[in-house]
Amino acid sequence: MQRFIRQTILPNFGNEAQQKLLNSKVLVIGAGGLGCPCLQYLVSSGIGEIGIVDGDNIDISNLQRQILFTTNDIGKNKAASAKDKLNDIHPSTKINSFPIFIDEKNASEIISKYDVVVDCTDDFKTRYLINDVCVELSKPLIFGANYQFEGQVAVFKMDDLKINLRDIFPTPPKQAIRCEEAGALGAVLGILGSVQALETIKLITKQEDCLHNEILYLNVIKYETVKIKITKKMPDIRYLMSGKTIINLNVEEFKGKINNPLVQLIDVRNETELPKVDFECIQIPLPTLKENIHLLNKEKEIVLFCHVGIRSLEAVELLQDEFDFQKVSHLKGGVVKYFSMK
Amino acid sequence: MDNKISIKLFGNLSELINAHEIVIDFKTTFFELKDELYLQFPMLEKQEFVFAINQKITHENSIINQNAEIALLPPFSGG
Structure with missing residues (x-):
């Protein structure tokens, strides 16, 4: 344990924490600007097993920030090359390199073999x-x-409430500016990758204070930070294999949508169905939804409801799949649930 | 600052407005304040971000205290 003596003498660390690092398996997805510094600190801290996923090859424009790689590595795969470098840092850490991009087909299988996942990727589709x-x-x-x-x-942490990225931004943001356009400085990514490594180590060694269900915003020009609590936005989201999601609203959440100028409430029941609702909405029976699609305002959030929530669910899928609506949800349990809660 | 409230901007938002902090007329509810913000800075309306009020991400309407710390947080994806 001589190798780790400087960290094991730290308060709240000791051999016990070191053993936890040794027993843990961490998956780092993306061996780029965030991944390189993050991986170096994870490996040197004594994590037992580390997986690296990256299908990309090293380009000369990567070298100013992806500090595991040198000029001689141009053209090599990032995950494989990172593995070679990291083996030298701490040969006892078992390193598995996946020279592939993570996708819908391989994600579950790869992720299931690890205890903690570090997202060091650079696009929203992969992040989501x-x-x-x-x-x-x-x-x-x-x-x-x-x-x-x-x-x-x-x-x-994905405990009880499973608070996650979708509780901040429910759907992948559209305006994402990639580093190709926005620019990126290695030293800045170094700070962020190190914070990710640090939070991983804190999580594994069960340190009391970590960014649990919080998001840290850091501006390194002004050294301004804000640490924001994330609360459950959508307690009930169904994730479909297609990558699409269905947002189920409970009655409390649904009430928040009533008389909201940014929301269009749509009753997809037939005109004759009871009970009538006591709030303003547009009635478009499900069978006529396609032909009345022009009545919906894509700029607004569309909230659908029906009698018990089956037709409204169908309507959500229709709007998302065939008409590419982004902000759609429905009332789980329908008006029956709504009136039972009144 | 009588009847004013300041709002911190992050990411591309501060670039867009060319300021890290903006000051708008104070409103007593979150939704009214949001309307006021879009009235004074219409270019923000098309942007993607979430509101943090007193270090908490806020989606639903709520009463706002004039001392509240408000920040607009856009998503980042670079790595």
Whole structure:
């Protein structure tokens, strides 16, 4: 244990924490600007097993920030090359490299073999896939992301409420600016990747204070930080294999949508059905929804309801799949549930 | 600052407005304040971000205290 003596003498650490690191398996997805520093600190801290997933090859423009790689590595796969470098840092850490991109087909299988997942990727589609699989498999997720001289790090422990990325931004943001356009500085990514590594170590060694269900915003120009609590936004989200999601609202949440100028409430029952509702809405029976699609305002959040929540669920899928609506949800349990709660 | 409240901006939002902090007329509820923000900074309406009020991400309407710390948090994806 001579190798780790400087950290085991730390308060609240000791051999016990070191043993926890040795017994843990961490998956780092993305061996880029965040992944490189994060991996170095994880390996040197004595984590027992580390998986690295990255299908990308090293490009000359990566070298100013992806500090595991050198000029001689240009053209090599990032995961494989990272593994070679990391083996030298601490040969006892078992390193598995996956020279592939994570996708819908391989995500569950790869993630299921690890205890903690660190998201060091750089696009929302992949980030949401990782998030959703971690929710499904209850795997703690350490999220990190960069924008110019700012960054975000969040820890989702995936315990009881399974608070996750979708509780901040329910659907993948559209305006994502990638580092190709926004620019990125290695030293900034180094800070963020190190924070991700640190939070991973804190989580594994069960340190009392970590960014649990919080997101840290960090501006390294002004050294301004805000630490924001994340609460459950949508307690009930069904994740479909297609990557789409169905948002089920409970009655309390549904009430928040009534008389909300940003929301269009749609009753998909037939005109003759009872009970009549006591709030303003538009009635478009489900069989006529397609032909009346022009009545819906895509700029607004669409909230659908029916008698017990079956037709409204069908309507959500129709709007998402065929008409590409982004902000759609429905009342789980329908008006029956709504009136039973009054 | 009589009847004013300041709002911190992050990421591309501060670039868009060219300020890390903006000051708008104070409103007593979150939704009214949101309307006021979009009235004064209409370019924000098309942007993607969440509101944090007193270090808590807020989606539903609530009463706002004039001392409240408000921040607009856009998503980041770079890595």
